[in-house]
Amino acid sequence: MSNKKIEAWKIQVAKDKSIFVASNVKSIHPVVDRIVTNLCKIDLINYVRVTKEDIYASNEIKIIGRTKMPVSTPGHPSAVGGHLIL
Numbered sequence: 001m002s003n004k005k006i007e008a009w010k011i012q013v014a015k016d017k018s019i020f021v022a023s024n025v026k027s028i029h030p031v032v033d034r035i036v037t038n039l040c041k042i043d044l045i046n047y048v049r050v051t052k053e054d055i056y057a058s059n060e061i062k063i064i065g066r067t068k069m070p071v072s073t074p075g076h077p078s079a080v081g082g083h084l085i086l
Contacts, residue, residue: 009033014040014048020068022051035084044080055084
């Protein structure tokens with residue numbers, strides 16, 4: 001999948017959500033596509049990050065250097081999120 005196809009996929013899946021895809025991701029597996037699509041349907045989830053091995057989703061992000069990571073820390077006082085290991 002080229003970068004243009006991944007950008008088109010992000011626009012199609014996330015109408016008003018933010019999806020971040022790691023630069024080392026070359027293609028989106030159909031199962032990952034379905035998981036991200038369903039996560040974007042949850043009202044509380046605003047941010048989703050897809051890497052080769054993980055999917056992060058949350059209503060808040062933390063910025064680590066240049067990377068925007070959804071907050072998925074257990075027991076966080078204000079964030080609602082999850083971390084799926086593929």
